Amino acid sequence: xxxxxxxxxxxxxxxxxxxxxxxxxxxxxxGRVQDELERLPRPAFYLAxxxxxxxxxxxxxxxxxxxxxxxxxxYMLLALGLNITVGYAGILDLGYVAFYGFGAFGYAMLASxxxxxHWDTLFIIPVVVVATAILGLLVALPSRRLVGDYLAIVTLxxxxxxxxxxxxxxxxxxxxxxxHLNITGGPNGIPNVDNFxxxxxxxxxxxxxxxxxxxxxxxxxxxxxxxxxxxxGRAWKSLREDSLAAELMGxxxxxxxxxxxxxxxxxxxxxxxxxxxxxxxxxxxxxxVPTVIIIYAMLILGGAGxxxxxxxxxxxxxxxxEVLRTPxxxxxxxxVLVTATLLVKIRPWRWLVIVLGGTIGFGYAxxxxxxxxxxxxxxGQTSVGGGLGTFLHGWVLHPKNPMMVGNVTxxxxxxxxxxxxxxxxxxxxxxMIPTLCLAAFVWENRLVVEPSITRLILLGVILIxxxxxxxxxxxxxxxxxIV
Amino acid sequence: MNWNLFVTELSAGITHGxxxxxxxxxxxxxxxxxxxLNFAHGDIYMVxxxxxxxxxxxxxxxxxxxxxxxxxxxxxxxxxxxxxxxxGVMIERFxxxxxxxxPRIAPLITALGVSFxxxxxxxxxxGAQQQxxxxxxxxxxxxALNGFGLPAQVRVSYAQVIVVAGTIILVIALTYFVQRTQxxxxxxxxxxxxxxxxxxxxxxxxxxxxxxxxGSALAGAAGVFNSIAYQQVFPTMGFQAGLFAFxxxxxxxxxxxxxxxxxxLLIGLAEAFxxxxxxxTFSQAIVFAILIAVMLVRPSGLLGRAAVQKV
Numbered sequence: 001x002x003x004x005x006x007x008x009x010x011x012x013x014x015x016x017x018x019x020x021x022x023x024x025x026x027x028x029x030x031g032r033v034q035d036e037l038e039r040l041p042r043p044a045f046y047l048a049x050x051x052x053x054x055x056x057x058x059x060x061x062x063x064x065x066x067x068x069x070x071x072x073x074x075y076m077l078l079a080l081g082l083n084i085t086v087g088y089a090g091i092l093d094l095g096y097v098a099f100y101g102f103g104a105f106g107y108a109m110l111a112s113x114x115x116x117x118h119w120d121t122l123f124i125i126p127v128v129v130v131a132t133a134i135l136g137l138l139v140a141l142p143s144r145r146l147v148g149d150y151l152a153i154v155t156l157x158x159x160x161x162x163x164x165x166x167x168x169x170x171x172x173x174x175x176x177x178x179x180h181l182n183i184t185g186g187p188n189g190i191p192n193v194d195n196f197x198x199x200x201x202x203x204x205x206x207x208x209x210x211x212x213x214x215x216x217x218x219x220x221x222x223x224x225x226x227x228x229x230x231x232x233g234r235a236w237k238s239l240r241e242d243s244l245a246a247e248l249m250g251x252x253x254x255x256x257x258x259x260x261x262x263x264x265x266x267x268x269x270x271x272x273x274x275x276x277x278x279x280x281x282x283x284x285x286x287x288x289v290p291t292v293i294i295i296y297a298m299l300i301l302g303g304a305g306x307x308x309x310x311x312x313x314x315x316x317x318x319x320x321x322e323v324l325r326t327p328x329x330x331x332x333x334x335x336v337l338v339t340a341t342l343l344v345k346i347r348p349w350r351w352l353v354i355v356l357g358g359t360i361g362f363g364y365a366x367x368x369x370x371x372x373x374x375x376x377x378x379x380g381q382t383s384v385g386g387g388l389g390t391f392l393h394g395w396v397l398h399p400k401n402p403m404m405v406g407n408v409t410x411x412x413x414x415x416x417x418x419x420x421x422x423x424x425x426x427x428x429x430x431x432m433i434p435t436l437c438l439a440a441f442v443w444e445n446r447l448v449v450e451p452s453i454t455r456l457i458l459l460g461v462i463l464i465x466x467x468x469x470x471x472x473x474x475x476x477x478x479x480x481x482i483v
Numbered sequence: 484m485n486w487n488l489f490v491t492e493l494s495a496g497i498t499h500g501x502x503x504x505x506x507x508x509x510x511x512x513x514x515x516x517x518x519x520l521n522f523a524h525g526d527i528y529m530v531x532x533x534x535x536x537x538x539x540x541x542x543x544x545x546x547x548x549x550x551x552x553x554x555x556x557x558x559x560x561x562x563x564x565x566x567x568x569x570x571g572v573m574i575e576r577f578x579x580x581x582x583x584x585x586p587r588i589a590p591l592i593t594a595l596g597v598s599f600x601x602x603x604x605x606x607x608x609x610g611a612q613q614q615x616x617x618x619x620x621x622x623x624x625x626x627a628l629n630g631f632g633l634p635a636q637v638r639v640s641y642a643q644v645i646v647v648a649g650t651i652i653l654v655i656a657l658t659y660f661v662q663r664t665q666x667x668x669x670x671x672x673x674x675x676x677x678x679x680x681x682x683x684x685x686x687x688x689x690x691x692x693x694x695x696x697x698g699s700a701l702a703g704a705a706g707v708f709n710s711i712a713y714q715q716v717f718p719t720m721g722f723q724a725g726l727f728a729f730x731x732x733x734x735x736x737x738x739x740x741x742x743x744x745x746x747x748l749l750i751g752l753a754e755a756f757x758x759x760x761x762x763x764t765f766s767q768a769i770v771f772a773i774l775i776a777v778m779l780v781r782p783s784g785l786l787g788r789a790a791v792q793k794v
Contacts, residue, residue: 168764456603463596
């Protein structure tokens with residue numbers, strides 16, 4: 001049987017075969033539950049998510065948690081929109097956040113004392129959404145004939161241009177003349193933005209905005225779900241896979257690309273209005289490159305092109321970024337994640353024992369030797385208290401002045417991790433031991449001290465590592481190219 | 484007509500243009516061979532500038548250099564080019580190589596991640612604040628200020644002369660390398676048709692590594708050039724320079740080396756004149772407008788040939 005399977009079989013699709021095999025293996029209770037879950041229609045999952053999310057403000061009165069929930073919903077909306085452009089149509093839109101900012105500034109301009117306009121919310125939202133979609137069309141038009149790569153950089157440039165406009169839109173200097181035309185408020189942004197007023201129903205509390213965001217999200221989710229299964233959705237995926245073949249099938253490739261781009265932009269614009277209304281002020285700094293990277297990390301982590309993956313990606317990334325703000329929590333997350341990865345990835349079991357035990361032993365040994373030579377290498381503070389703190393104090397060196405040595409070891413750590421990818425088998429596992437100790441040292445002495453930069457570095461790492469190791473995201477299944 | 488302003492902007496434009504041209508060359512070479520937009524290219528330029536700063540610091544800091552300035556300049560360029568080149572090769576080896584056959588979007592996202600990683604690592608290690616080359620002296624006052632007189636009371640600093648002369652030397656060396664050496668020939672072959680080149684016995688991997696090394700070394704040199712002329716170094720300096728250099732490469736025709744130099748000079752001049760005559764805050768918008776205009780009117784660039792899509 002096994003020998004037969006190894007033979008190349010003409011006419012048998014490899015993917016179909018492996019898929020059938022996976023289905024066969026599902027036995028017992030877990031397998032049956034999995035099968036039943038797969039049979040449920042997707043919207044049931046979305047509804048379950050919506051119901052679960054709706055209870056969040058009921059269970060907690062902590063404003064911070066509700067606020068993080070609101071932000072996560074906004075990111076989910078943004079990731080859904082970007083999923084259409086990048087995940088379905090396969091267009092790399094790096095200026096996506098400019099549309100988000102356009103929506104926020106659009107709402108702020110039409111509903112604030114900035115120009116003395118206080119339009120009806122129910123009127124502003126469609127206006128802003130349509131305007132953002134048109135802006136998206138205008139950006140995509142010039143590069144429609146070109147290869148996709150150009151569009152990526154044109155949109156990146158467009159984002160930078162937009163940020164400049166937001167930042168300098170309070171005084172315009174042209175041909176040596178300076179005019180103080182206050183359009184975007186410049187670096188001060190637009191303050192005193194009106195709250196949502198939905199036909200008499202005023203929303204002014206954080207809880208209210210959470211529900212507004214949740215309802216918007218569920219609505220957008222269903223629209224995206226329907227579009228996903230429509231003729232247009234299928235056409236998008238076909239041009240993502242092979243635009244040439246799609247064109248030969250009679251699919252209007254250019255028009256569909258523009259539609260996808262504008263559709264994504266419109267969702268971003270809609271999200272922007274929610275953002276502006278809750279914060280009651282908009283600043284240009286919120287709509288810059290780091291935000292784009294965050295949204296991309298969400299999309300990639302969950303798996304671009306799948307709705308569920310996008311939701312989970314946004315949830316995981318935003319919540320972890322929030323947790324990383326506090327050094328104590330961040331340290332816990334770091335060690336738990338590293339240990340969990342080792343537990344999952346290293347087999348056979350004896351190697352797991354060797355690596356974990358070796359790491360702990362190596363740490364203690366290095367600590368004992370180095371601290372006896374340089375007593376000043378243990379005078380610093382641990383990032384976390386309690387039992388973990390005591391353990392770390394004895395295991396990882398904490399020099400009194402960690403800045404310089406932390407920087408140098410950071411570079412060494414990056415090089416060591418790169419070298420690790422070149423090794424194979426037992427060599428890699430043995431080399432892991434000192435690398436893990438080094439990672440703990442760098443984390444304790446440098447990374448945890450600067451959480452805001454560490455967050456951004458980790459986002460970059462997510463993009464690089466996932467694209468190299470699992471381009472389909474953590475949850476997606478790999479597409480098998482059948483030639 | 485105000486000749487002083489005109490000549491000042493002209494010289495500033497040519498200096499900036501040389502820097503953009505050097506970065507654009509690397510962009511163009513990598514794109515020509517891998518069809519990959521290396522977003523991290525601008526950050527290699529940033530790293531090159533910091534390596535130059537490191538050399539200055541090693542030799543006693545900006546104000547009291549205790550070695551011959553010519554020797555130090557040489558060391559700065561050698562270190563920045565070597566460091567930039569090695570960084571480029573490492574990026575290719577560890578981030579891009581596995582993705583050569585992946586869908587187009589995967590290496591682009593990776594490149595974005597690499598760029599973000601480098602920028603923020605630099606911020607972690609070197610600090611977010613601007614640091615200054617605060618130019619070393621030659622013969623007695625800082626080279627960024629001291630220089631020759633031109634008509635209309637304009638002074639051209641020695642630093643600007645070094646930038647222009649250095650760029651010319653590097654471009655001639657590159658042209659010689661690409662046109663006359665065997666590796667250069669292999670490079671052109673791979674850029675023309677990678678598969679056919681591999682079948683002819685060309686070691687494609689080696690050619691790609693060499694391309695990344697040379698392109699990134701040019702970016703590293705550009706970082707030092709920019710910093711001796713304009714002195715400021717900061718972790719995000721590569722972002723805008725990268726965008727402008729990309730525009731330069733597109734304007735000249737991406738994949739075309741003389742085109743990149745021409746495009747770089749055009750973008751540098753456009754930027755300088757729009758700062759001088761129109762608006763300093765929106766010079767970026769003008770470069771963006773040029774990019775859009777070129778893509779609408781001549782998508783293959785000024786010197787590029789129209790790309791024929793092969794199936």
